[in-house]
Amino acid sequence: MIAADLRIDHLRPEELAAAWRFATEPPADSRIGDVRRGLVLLLRDRRPAALADLTDGFVPLPSWLPCDRAVDAAALRRLRRERGATWALAAGAEALRRLDEAVTAGFDPSADLLACALPLAQAVRDARLAGELLFSPSLLDDLPIPSIASVRGALDLVLPDDRSALLYAFGSRGLSFGFIAEKRHGAIVRVAGHDALGGIAVRGTHWKAAVPRILAEAARRFAPPAVGVFADESVLRGIVFGSEGAALPRALATREVIVDPLPAWLGVLLGLDTAAKAAGSARSLLRRFDPFGLAERLDVGRIAGEVQRRLGAENPIARVLGFDPLAVLSRLQQWREL
Amino acid sequence: MIAASLHYFRRRTDSVPPALAALRGLGVDTVESPVPWSVHDDGHRVNFEADGAHLVAFLEEAAKAGLGAVLRLGPVVGADLTGLGLPRHVAVDRELAALGPDGAPRVVPVPPRWLFAPSCFSRSYRARSCAWIAAVAEVVRPFLAPGGPVRTVLLGDLWPFAGRDPVGSPDCHPDALAAWEEARDAAPRMERERMFRTPPGDVPGSSGPDGILAGIGLGRFAERGYVAWLQALAGSASAAWSAAKPPTPHGPDGAVALGTTLPAAGLFPPVGAGLLGRTFDSVGLDALAPAARSGALVHSARLLAGSARRPFASFLAVGAPIWLPHLALSDPLHGLRTCLAAGLGGVVLSMGVGRDRWSGGLLDESLREHESAHRFRRLLHGLGRSSWLQGRRRPAAALLVPRDYVRGTLAAAALLAGAPAAGLAAAFGFDPASALDPADESPGGGAWWRWLESAEAALQELGVPYALVDDECPVAIEAPLLLAPTLADAPRATLDRLCAQLARGAAVLCGPASPRRELAAGDDVPAGLPAPVAAPSAARIADALGGAHVPPPAPRLERSLLHDDAGAVVGLALVNRSPREISLGVALDGVELPASWSELDEPGSAPATGSVPPKGVRLLVPGARRKEAP
Numbered sequence: 007m008i009a010a011d012l013r014i015d016h017l018r019p020e021e022l023a024a025a026w027r028f029a030t031e032p033p034a035d036s037r038i039g040d041v042r043r044g045l046v047l048l049l050r051d052r053r054p055a056a057l058a059d060l061t062d063g064f065v066p067l068p069s070w071l072p073c074d075r076a077v078d079a080a081a082l083r084r085l086r087r088e089r090g091a092t093w094a095l096a097a098g099a100e101a102l103r104r105l106d107e108a109v110t111a112g113f114d115p116s117a118d119l120l121a122c123a124l125p126l127a128q129a130v131r132d133a134r135l136a137g138e139l140l141f142s143p144s145l146l147d148d149l150p151i152p153s154i155a156s157v158r159g160a161l162d163l164v165l166p167d168d169r170s171a172l173l174y175a176f177g178s179r180g181l182s183f184g185f186i187a188e189k190r191h192g193a194i195v196r197v198a199g200h201d202a203l204g205g206i207a208v209r210g211t212h213w214k215a216a217v218p219r220i221l222a223e224a225a226r227r228f229a230p231p232a233v234g235v236f237a238d239e240s241v242l243r244g245i246v247f248g249s250e251g252a253a254l255p256r257a258l259a260t261r262e263v264i265v266d267p268l269p270a271w272l273g274v275l276l277g278l279d280t281a282a283k284a285a286g287s288a289r290s291l292l293r294r295f296d297p298f299g300l301a302e303r304l305d306v307g308r309i310a311g312e313v314q315r316r317l318g319a320e321n322p323i324a325r326v327l328g329f330d331p332l333a334v335l336s337r338l339q340q341w342r343e344l
Numbered sequence: 345m346i347a348a349s350l351h352y353f354r355r356r357t358d359s360v361p362p363a364l365a366a367l368r369g370l371g372v373d374t375v376e377s378p379v380p381w382s383v384h385d386d387g388h389r390v391n392f393e394a395d396g397a398h399l400v401a402f403l404e405e406a407a408k409a410g411l412g413a414v415l416r417l418g419p420v421v422g423a424d425l426t427g428l429g430l431p432r433h434v435a436v437d438r439e440l441a442a443l444g445p446d447g448a449p450r451v452v453p454v455p456p457r458w459l460f461a462p463s464c465f466s467r468s469y470r471a472r473s474c475a476w477i478a479a480v481a482e483v484v485r486p487f488l489a490p491g492g493p494v495r496t497v498l499l500g501d502l503w504p505f506a507g508r509d510p511v512g513s514p515d516c517h518p519d520a521l522a523a524w525e526e527a528r529d530a531a532p533r534m535e536r537e538r539m540f541r542t543p544p545g546d547v548p549g550s551s552g553p554d555g556i557l558a559g560i561g562l563g564r565f566a567e568r569g570y571v572a573w574l575q576a577l578a579g580s581a582s583a584a585w586s587a588a589k590p591p592t593p594h595g596p597d598g599a600v601a602l603g604t605t606l607p608a609a610g611l612f613p614p615v616g617a618g619l620l621g622r623t624f625d626s627v628g629l630d631a632l633a634p635a636a637r638s639g640a641l642v643h644s645a646r647l648l649a650g651s652a653r654r655p656f657a658s659f660l661a662v663g664a665p666i667w668l669p670h671l672a673l674s675d676p677l678h679g680l681r682t683c684l685a686a687g688l689g690g691v692v693l694s695m696g697v698g699r700d701r702w703s704g705g706l707l708d709e710s711l712r713e714h715e716s717a718h719r720f721r722r723l724l725h726g727l728g729r730s731s732w733l734q735g736r737r738r739p740a741a742a743l744l745v746p747r748d749y750v751r752g753t754l755a756a757a758a759l760l761a762g763a764p765a766a767g768l769a770a771a772f773g774f775d776p777a778s779a780l781d782p783a784d785e786s787p788g789g790g791a792w793w794r795w796l797e798s799a800e801a802a803l804q805e806l807g808v809p810y811a812l813v814d815d816e817c818p819v820a821i822e823a824p825l826l827l828a829p830t831l832a833d834a835p836r837a838t839l840d841r842l843c844a845q846l847a848r849g850a851a852v853l854c855g856p857a858s859p860r861r862e863l864a865a866g867d868d869v870p871a872g873l874p875a876p877v878a879a880p881s882a883a884r885i886a887d888a889l890g891g892a893h894v895p896p897p898a899p900r901l902e903r904s905l906l907h908d909d910a911g912a913v914v915g916l917a918l919v920n921r922s923p924r925e926i927s928l929g930v931a932l933d934g935v936e937l938p939a940s941w942s943e944l945d946e947p948g949s950a951p952a953t954g955s956v957p958p959k960g961v962r963l964l965v966p967g968a969r970r971k972e973a974p
Contacts, residue, residue, distance in 0.1 A: 010426050012456045012701075014666050019704035019714075022666065048761050048779065055760055056779040064778035102762030106513070110444065113451040113458050115436035122458050201708070 007161055008119050009193040016202035025183040028175065028243065036247035038338055039092030045085060049098035052076040052137075059089060082142040094142040101138035105129055118193070121154045145337060150328045158192065159326040163271055165189045169232035170224050174200070175239040176213040182239045184220075188228045196228065203227060213238075217264060233272060237263040248336070271322045275332065345495070345656060345689075346727050347374035347414055348696025348706055351423065352402035353383045355697075357395050360402055364409040366711045367696050371724030374412035374495065376658075376692045377402065378421035380429035381476050387433040390476075392483045399480075403487040403494065413493040414658075414692060416605075417480050417581075419473045420462070422502035422632075424665050424701035427459045428452070435459035440469040442505075442515040445545035450513065452506045455667055461506040464573040465520035473573075474580040481584035488585065488600045496626055498658060499577045500570075500604040503630075504614045509766040510566030511559045511751065512758025514544035520569070521545075527565055534865040539564070556788030559755025560748050560863070567615045571623050578602050578624075601626045605658045608632070608644035609770035611812065612754060612777070616747040618814030618837075621652035628658020629688065631679060632665065638959075640773040641679060643812065645686035647745060649737070650811035651819060656690030657683040662720070663695055663704020676716045677723060681961040684727075684944075685917035687737040687811075687906065691727075693720065722945040730947040730965045735906025735914040739811040740893045741803055741885070742821045743796065744828035747814055748835035748863055752787030753777045759788075785831050785857050792829040795856045795880065799827045802882040804921050807896035808889065809904040815841050824892035825851045827880060834859035834869060843870055851888045853877050897933040898926045901956070905935075913937060915944065916964045920956040927955045928962070942968040 032038045048056040054073055059065050067073065068088065071081060077096050086094035108129030112122050128151050133139040152160075165171045167189055174184040184200035200206070203223040208216045217236050224231050237245075241262040244253045254276070257263040265272060324330040348367050352360055367375060384390050384397050392399040406413045420428045427435035434440060441449035441460035450461040462469045477499065489495045505513075514520075521544065528540035539561030541554060581602060603626030606613050620627050629648045631641055648655045660679055680691060695705035698714075706717045727733060757765045757776035769776045780790035803810045813821060815828075815837040826845040828838055839859060845852050855876035859869045877884060886893070896903055900922040906915035918931050932941065941952050941964040951968035 008456050010457050012426075014701045015699070015709060017666055017703040018708075019663050022664075022703045050760065058772075058774065058779070060772060063774050097761075099758075099760060099762045102764065106763055107444075107446075107448070109453055109458075110448045110451045113449075113460075115460075119456055119458070122453070 007121075007158060007193055009190075009195040010118070012194060013196040013198075015196075015198050017197075017199040018201060021181070021183040021199050024175070024177075024239075025185070028183070028239065032247040033243055036243075038247050041092055043090065043092045045089060045091045045094040047077065047082065047085065047094065047096040047140075049077060049096055052098060054096075057085075059091070065089075077140065079140055079142065079144070082140050086142045094140075096140040097133075098138065101133050104133060104138070117154075120157060124151065124154055124157070127151050149334060152327050152329075156327050160323055161189075162192070163322060163326055164269075165194075165232050167192060168229050170228040170230065172220065172224055172231055172234035172236070174213075174217075174220065174234070174236045175242050176208065176211075176237070177239045178211060180208040180210055180213065186224055186228055190229075198228070214261065214264065217266065221266065231267055233269050234266050235263065236266070246335070248338075274322060345374050345412065345414070345691070345733070346372055346724050347376045347412075347690070347692040348372045349376045349659075349692060349694040350697045351695075351699050352377050352398060353380065353396055354699045357398045357401050360398075360405050361409070363697050363707070363711060364405055364411060366707055368409055368411060370696075370706055370713075370717065370721045371728050372411070372693075372696065373728060374414055374692075375406055375696070376414040376416070376694070378416040378418065378423045378429060379480055380421050380423060380425055381419050381434070382425060382427055382429050382431040384480075385431045385476065387431060390479050392480075399483060403484070403492070406493045407487065411493060412489070412495045413487070414496040414498065415480075415484065415494060416498040416658075417477055417577075418499075418501065419476055420501035420503075420506065424667070426457050428454065428502070428506075430459065430462065434462065434469075434472065440466050440472070441517070442466075442508075442520070443517045444513070445516050447516070450506075450508060450515075452508075461508060463515050463517040463520060464501075464504075464570050465515055465523050466517050467519050470573060470576055474576055477577045478580040478584045481581040485585055490599060494600055496601050496603055497581060498603050498605055498626075498628060499581070500574050502605065502632075503607045503767075504570050505566070507764070507767040509754055509758050509763055510570075510614065511563045511755045512765060513763035514562055514566065516545050523569060524565055527568075532865055534867070538866060539864055555759065556752050556755050556786060557863075559758070560751040560787060563751035563754060564748075567619055570615055571619055574604055574620075574623060601654070603627060603654070603658075605630045606644070606648055607770070608641055609766075610640040610643040610773070610775055611647055611745050612750055612766060612770065612775065613644070613647075614766065616750070616814055616816050617647050617651040618747055618817030621814070621817045621819065625653040626656065627652040627654070628656050628692070629683070630659040631657065631661055631683075632659060632668075638678070638682070640770070641682055642686070645683045645688055646810075646812040647814060649687040650739075650742065651814040651817035653819065654690075655688050656692075657688045658692050659694045660691055662693045662706055662716075663698070663702055663714075666701055666703050677719055678961070680720075680723065681963060684732065684963055685904065685919055685961045687735070687904075689733050689736075726943070726945045726947050726965075730944060731908055731914040732906065732944060732963070732965060734908045736908075737809060737811065737904045737906055737917075739809045739823050739904070740889060741808050741810040741825040741827060742813045742823040743799055743803065743810055744813050744815050744826060744838060744841055745796070746792070746829060746835050746838045747816045748837075749787050749792045749829065749831070753780065753790075753793065756780055756788035787831060787833055787863065791856050792831055795829045799829075799853070799880040799885070802880055802885050803827075804900060804902070805882045806886055806893070807899070807901045807903065808885065808893050809902055813841075821845060823850070825853065825885070825889050827885070828852070828854045829856070830854040830859045830876065831857045832860045833863040834861075835863045836865075839869055839873075842873055846872065846874075851890075853880050853884065853888055855880065894934055897930050898922065898924075901926055901931060903931070903935060913966055915966075916941060918956045918962045918964065920958060920960055920962075923958045925955045925958055928952055931956050931962075938966040940968040941966060 030042050044060045046058040054067055054071050054077055057065050057067050082094050082096050108126050112125030170188045172186050175182040186198050187194055188196040206219050221231055241257045321330055350363055391397050418429055422428050438449050440462050442463035452459050452461045484494055487494045524544055538557050542558040603624045604620055605628040606617055608631040695702055698705035698708040754766050777790050777793035782790040782794040785791040852874050856878055858876045902919040904917045905913050908914045920926050942949055943952050944963040944965050947965045948967050952964050956962045
């Protein structure tokens with residue numbers, strides 16, 4: 007899936023920094039927190055021994071946290087909230103040693119990065135279930151860990167061989183970041199920044215004018231695009247970080263997000279998501295003037311399923327992976343409430 | 345040495361000359377490149393002339409361009425290469441890998457392909473890595489200084505033990521175990537009982553004083569094993585060169601110098617700066633990415649500057665590897681100024697020319713200047729025109745870092761958080777000792793660290809120019825005041841430093857506890873050591889310094905003069921640790937000589953003006969010319 011001789015080039019630091027900011031600094035009204043703000047509680051015999059705050063370094067343990075009792079999920083949650091952290095992890099040396107052993111056990115010299123890492127994900131899950139590792143919030147406990155074959159299948163569906171995929175975000179001063187990925191022989195062989203296209207100018211907010219040329223150059227220098235997402239950065243943030251419910255369908259309608267080319271799988275995915283979001287919006291609207299509590303009886307999941315059945319459409323990614331990535335995103339968007 | 349990185353193997357042969365010319369135009373006098381084993385060795389033959397592996401052509405072009413060359417031979421060169429630069433037949437060979445107690449090979453989980461961590465104790469790996477070094481040395485021989493461009497050859501891994509803590513994750517390769525037994529049998533009886541009590545497979549199995557002592561012993565053993573391997577690599581290179589000139593591992597003036605590198609892990613590097621400094625004169629600091637916390641880079645630079653004979657910055661990030669989070673781009677020069685202020689005598693900016701798997705650099709892949717390049721150009725040209733890099737600091741105080749206490753801390757951290765603890769702490773810029781109990785006065789506790797932190801804070805409060813010195817280093821301490829954290833169990837090297845300082849009549853402050861026995865052997869300590877100071881306050885340090893330090897005109901302002909070998913002043917580093925701006929007029933008040941200072945960026949031109957920004961560094965050189973009327 008990831009070629010051993012993967013090329014990553016023409017990534018300007020400004021572009022990479024913008025992408026990093028995009029991924030880690032959600033809007034203030036988002037329910038996803040800043041992932042850079044994390045806590046690691048080190049345990050000795052499952053009891054608190056030291057606390058590391060990724061922002062402030064090692065900090066003293068709070069007085070309310072007893073050092074002679076095992077840490078539980080409630081204590082970890084309180085610790086996270088008190089320190090304003092987005093996530094917290096509690097682990098002891100034994101658990102970390104076991105994970106280290108899982109890294110060794112999962113290593114296959116002939117396998118690629120993801121094939122080696124998936125057994126580690128399973129080891130983390132096992133440690134979590136055994137109570138050796140605690141996470142707060144525990145968002146993805148029920149998410150099935152896909153097999154390497156299903157991840158490969160999903161990648162082949164999303165990005166077929168000898169094709170490229172583009173993700174571009176634009177701000178008020180033009181390009182924020184743009185990435186192009188190229189796939190050959192079942193693996194990503196190259197990831198590049200916008201500069202790799204030979205310096206196509208993007209003027210301020212008029213970025214839509216540059217899209218056809220970007221697509222043509224990507225086809226010429228990389229491979230014909232299979233999917234391209236071009237978006238206004240602030241709108242994209244709203245969609246990803248879930249600060250607004252029906253942001254995606256509206257952005258597509260107003261062309262603040264352009265998906266070009268739009269592959270069939272994405273069309274189905276967006277259609278189903280839009281149906282679910284529409285049902286959600288309907289419920290929100292209904293709540294405002296609903297003295298009989300009808301809104302609570304409106305089952306969003308059932309409506310989405312019904313739409314899916316009537317359209318005869320099936321979420322292709324969910325079929326291959328075993329779970330729906332958009333449902334995972336929706337769950338992540340509840341982060342701060344957990 | 346004002347160097348920038350250019351990875352010749354990532355460029356076509358015909359694109360190397362214009363890249364060298366462009367770097368020269370930026371004020372660079374030396375070009376640096378790794379020589380990756382994986383690029384030149386396909387498992388069947390070693391090749392240095394094919395396109396993509398054109399080391400010979402690269403060195404010829406460097407010579408034509410009038411540039412010096414620094415070559416990094418590894419074997420593990422990193423450079424974001426698959427397998428960290430190890431050829432596949434080495435990176436996935438279980439026979440060469442470091443092993444865990446259960447016999448499972450240690451894995452280094454780096455993208456895009458994981459690899460086995462090679463064991464520097466494995467006889468087979470030693471033989472193959474020495475053969476690689478000998479093969480490159482043979483090719484490089486015609487290009488050695490003084491006649492050729494190659495001035496420095498760096499050996500050893502980018503991050504010793506591939507990011508693993510040798511105490512938390514000891515190597516149980518049969519050759520490592522045999523070497524450990526040999527070292528145990530050769531140790532004096534008491535040392536054998538205290539430091540070799542537990543075999544590597546069981547460490548760190550037990551906490552408490554015995555477990556920590558065993559951990560310190562294991563740390564010593566692993567570091568010495570690594571250094572022995574470095575010496576074997578150096579021997580291979582020297583043997584290949586001996587036909588042309590006598591082996592010169594310490595590089596006399598004008599000749600090629602063999603050196604090694606130290607990762608920027610604050611005061612907790614995996615191998616002691618002092619031990620490396622005893623092995624090679626030239627030791628470089630690898631600051632792979634802009635540090636998340638600037639304190640880690642400051643500590644690393646000062647520790648190396650105080651512990652090696654020829655310290656330099658062997659990798660100062662301009663840009664960042666794409667695998668690591670990107671930090672703010674506000675002041676890309678700050679790291680360079682920090683290293684120059686610490687007294688490092690040479691810099692390698694990485695990257696000089698942008699490349700695959702790296703974002704940023706002075707020039708991009710197409711040799712266009714990056715936006716910040718003009719700021720680097722001014723400073724690099726200034727370095728070339730001034731004598732800054734010939735200068736050495738003369739600190740008023742030396743703060744000793746006992747390496748055995750560092751080892752004890754690493755052992756305790758491994759007990760607390762497992763094998764990757766030290767590596768992760770370094771990646772985030774944490775000091776692992778901060779996680780330990782500050783009231784614990786054992787080598788595995790945090791009391792010594794709290795004392796060291798207090799001493800450093802007091803020195804900074806007073807604005808005393810100070811150095812950090814690894815107690816196992818070869819450099820003699822000449823500062824008027826020595827501050828040393830000591831516990832009841834004190835390392836021999838620390839005791840020797842204390843005695844040497846007292847013998848020359850200089851001041852010593854130590855604490856928090858009075859040394860009662862030597863740490864390794866349990867021997868009695870020499871008589872006449874000073875009484876311990878519980879917490880070294882600023883007043884106590886000022887009192888100990890007496891007239892050796894003139895207080896600066898503003899609090900938390902450190903003013904360090906740099907002198908050349910003849911004693912002439914060649915520079916002044918102003919480090920403002922206060923949150924307020926300090927005007928240059930105030931900052932220079934009381935600096936006796938010379939009368940005028942100019943910016944290092946423009947040496948000898950207009951007198952320096954302005955201010956020293958909060959938490960900022962300014963570098964000045966003597967002599968300024970009055971602005972002439974037009």
